[in-house]
Amino acid sequence: DAGVIQSPRHEVTEMGQEVTLRCKPISGHDYLFWYRQTMMRGLELLIYFNNNVPIDDSGMPEDRFSAKMPNASFSTLKIQPSEPRDSAVYFCASSLFWKGGYTFGSGTRLTVV
């Protein structure tokens, strides 16, 4: 398996623009997580899905952030409009149940200027 695949690897955008981050989880995994990592706050859980259904979105910072999982093999995290404080590395992770630990993607480094 190719692991969790995220795209793009790097994104530079101007403040106010819409940004869409993409994730393909490992086939057969039933949990998908979106995390954000910054120097100041470390790794923060934004939202997670179980069997394509959003379970907990309490970590989503505000209404500018939205996430979808239309099927078992694809998820998106959208920021509209983007702001400089959204600059971070965004990770997607998937797992089968959660006991085995998550498998993380390589992340998307987002810079909003």
Next chain:
Amino acid sequence: EDQVTQSPEALRLQEGESSSLNCSYTVSGLRGLFWYRQDPGKGPEFLFTLYSAGEEKEKERLKATLTKKESFLHITAPKPEDSATYLCAVGTSGSRLTFGEGTQLTVNP
């Protein structure tokens, strides 16, 4: 609120110099404690899961232990390739993990 604190923030060792990293936690109902390794520019890589006090897990030069309030990651005779940030996380309600800030380990040859 679940809290995870890792210490030290940074650790510099000479090759072969054994040491331990600490992860202390305050949670309501621990379902599992996880250790991950993160290399620069990459996502965290799963190492271990510990479920109950007294449990130990080993992998090459790494050994993780768990008590009721903390976990230790022991590194025996480290090599430069062990240099990375080591993250601890606790699993509590639902399926969410709460991560600590990490310990940045540097092993000099």
